[in-house]
Amino acid sequence: MKEFRLLALAALLAGPALSQGVENPLTDSPTWQDLQYDITGDTTLQDGSGLLRVDAPYRAHDAATVPLVIRQTDGTATITGAKVVIDENPAPLAAEFAFGPAMAPLELEMRVRVNQYSNVRVLADTPDGTFMTGRFVKASGGCSAPATRDPELALASMGQMQLKHFGADNQSTPRRDAQIMIRHPNYSGLQRDQITQLFINAHFIDELEVRQGDDLLFTMTGGISVSENPVFRFSYTDNGAPALTVRARDTEGNVFERTLPKDAES
Numbered sequence: 001m002k003e004f005r006l007l008a009l010a011a012l013l014a015g016p017a018l019s020q021g022v023e024n025p026l027t028d029s030p031t032w033q034d035l036q037y038d039i040t041g042d043t044t045l046q047d048g049s050g051l052l053r054v055d056a057p058y059r060a061h062d063a064a065t066v067p068l069v070i071r072q073t074d075g076t077a078t079i080t081g082a083k084v085v086i087d088e089n090p091a092p093l094a095a096e097f098a099f100g101p102a103m104a105p106l107e108l109e110m111r112v113r114v115n116q117y118s119n120v121r122v123l124a125d126t127p128d129g130t131f132m133t134g135r136f137v138k139a140s141g142g143c144s145a146p147a148t149r150d151p152e153l154a155l156a157s158m159g160q161m162q163l164k165h166f167g168a169d170n171q172s173t174p175r176r177d178a179q180i181m182i183r184h185p186n187y188s189g190l191q192r193d194q195i196t197q198l199f200i201n202a203h204f205i206d207e208l209e210v211r212q213g214d215d216l217l218f219t220m221t222g223g224i225s226v227s228e229n230p231v232f233r234f235s236y237t238d239n240g241a242p243a244l245t246v247r248a249r250d251t252e253g254n255v256f257e258r259t260l261p262k263d264a265e266s
Contacts, residue, residue, distance in 0.1 A: 023058075024056070024057075024058040024135045024136045024137065025135065025136065026119050026121065026133070026134045026135065026136060027119060027136045029087050029119050031087045031088060031092075032087050032119065032121075035085070035087065035092055039083065039085055039092070039093060039123070040123065040130065043129075043130050044129065044130070045123065045130055045131070045132045046129050046130065046131045046132070047131065047132070047133070048122070048123075048124055048131030048132045048133035049133050050073070050074060051072065051073065051074045051077055051079075051124060051126070051131045051133075052070060052071060052072045052073055052074070052079070052106065052122065052124055052131070052133060053069075053070075053071045053073050053133070054068070054069070054070055054071075054120070054121075054122045054133055054134050054135050055067075055068070055069040055071065055135070056068050056069070056120055056134075056135040056137050057137065058135075058136070058137065058138060059137075059138040059139070060114060060137055060138065060139035060142075062142075062145075063113065063114050063115070063139035063140055063141050063142030063145060064113050064141075064142045064143075064145035064227060064228065065111045065113075065227045065228070066111065066112050066113070066114050066120075066137060066139055066142065066227075067109060067110075067111055068084065068109065068110055068111070068112050068120060069107075069108070069109045070082065070084075070106060070107070070108045070109075070122050070124075071106070071107050072104070072105040072106040072107065075105045077126050077128070078104060078126055078127055079099060079103075079104065079105075079106045079124045079125065079126055080098065080099060080125050080126065080127070081096070081097055081098045081099060081124075081125040082096075082097045082099075082106075082122055082123060082124045082125065083095070083096050083097075083121075083122070083123040084096075084097075084110075084112065084120070084121070084122055084225075085119075085120070085121040085122075085123065085134075086112060086113075086114055086115075086118050086119075086120050086121075086225055087118045087119045087120075087121070088114075088115060088116045088117065088118035088119075089113070089114065089115045089118065089142075089143060089224075089225050090115060090143060090188075090190065090224070091223045091224050091225060092225075093223060094112050094222070094223055094225035094226060095110070095112075095220050095221065095222045095223065095225070095226055096220065096221045097218055097219065097220050098216075098218065098219045099217075099218050100215060100216035100217050100218065101215075101237075102212065102215060102216075102217055102236045102237040102238075102239060103217055103218055103234065103235075103236055104237075105235075106124075107234060107235040108218075108232065108233070108234045108235075109231075109232070109233040109234070110226070110227075110230070110231065110232050110233075111226070111227035111230065111231050112142075112225050112226060112227060113142035113143045113145070113188065113224070113225045113226070113227055114137050114139035114140075114142045114225075115139075115140065115141065115142050115143040115144070116139070116140045116141075117136075117137070117138050117139070117140065118136070118137060118139075119134055119135070119136050119137075120134050120135050120136075120137050121133070121134035122134055142225075143188045143190045143191075143224060143225065144188070144190040144191055144192075145191070146191060146192070146194055147185055147187070147191060147200075147228055148228060149185070151185070151193065151200070154183075154184075154185040155185070157183045158183055158184050158185070158254070158256075159182075159183060159184070159248070159254070159256035159258075160182075160183040161180065161181065161182050161183070161246055161256070161258045161260060162180070162181045162260070163178060163179070163180055163244055163246075163260035163261075163262070163264070164178065164179045164181075165177065165178050165179075165262065165263075166178070166179070174237050174238040174239075175235055175236070175237055175238070176235065176236060176237075176238050176262075177233070177234075177235050178233070178234060178235075178236065178244070178262075179231065179232065179233040179234075180210065180231070180232050180233075180244070180246060180260070181229065181230075181231050182205065182208075182229065182230050182231075182246070182248060182256070183229055184204070184205050184228070184229060184230065184248070184250065185203065185204075185228055185229075186203075186204040186205060186224070186226055186227065186228045186229070186230065187200045187201065187202055187203040187204060187224075188202060188204070188224040188225075189201060189202030189224060190224075202224060202251065203250060203251055203252055204222065204223070204224055204226065204250060204251055205222050205226065205230060205248050205249070205250050205251075206221060206222055206223070206249060206250060206251050207219070207220070207221060207222070207247075207248065207249040208220040208222065208230075208246070208247070208248045208249075209246070209247045209248075210232075210244060210245070210246050211244065211245045212236070212238070212239055212241040212243070212244050212245075212262075213239060213240075213241030213243075215239055215241070217234070217236050217244070218234070220232075238262070241262075242261060242262060242263075243259045243260055243261045243262055244259075244260050244262060245257070245258070245259050245260075246258050246260060
């Protein structure tokens with residue numbers, strides 16, 4: 001539990017830093033020209049700068065845990081899903097989300113690996129089309145960075161989860177800020193065992209579903225670019241259910257399902 005608290009503190013400290021320093025808009029990317037059809041097909045992408053804001057550090061402190069915040073700025077729009085794309089990563093499609101109505105207006109933070117200097121894009125789906133915006137991030141080596149824990153310890157704690165809420169629960173304003181932390185090594189397949197120097201097989205969470213009662217908050221289909229011990233911080237409209245249910249599946253077929261009381265002490 002102590003380590004979970006440290007993770008939560010790190011997330012809180014990382015947030016304000018995103019808005020400081022140099023602005024880092026998307027740059028021209030020959031890689032994206034090659035990728036775009038595979039990611040979007042024939043979909044026409046519209047300028048998303050008026051719909052949402054993407055915050056990420058211009059120069060990442062740790063390439064293996066780069067904070068990425070997706071914040072909706074047009075409250076009249078409906079964002080039903082989003083793709084996170086990191087152009088220069090070995091597997092550029094980092095995550096694909098679907099959102100339930102309670103997530104509107106969207107505010108979601110996650111941690112990603114960035115393997116080399118790259119555009120980090122968010123493609124948001126709405127009834128009016130798909131909108132794209134993002135940031136350019138200077139980072140390198142994120143996908144091959146060594147895991148922070150001994151493999152045996154990482155596997156022993158795999159699937160542990162914690163839910164934390166921030167701020168007082170105001171019944172007249174049912175929006176709540178929550179953070180879910182999941183223990184999982186999320187091996188990318190590009191990391192080496194520090195003793196044998198052999199590559200560790202890819203092993204990561206590829207499906208995630210979060211609900212309050214029967215109502216969907218969000219689902220995620222993830223890849224190797226989601227960081228070790230994934231952390232998701234988000235805002236949602238509380239429907240009165242006493243708990244959030246989190247179900248995760250990894251690439252080895254392990255399923256982790258936890259019911260996390262909303263008002264439990266963290």
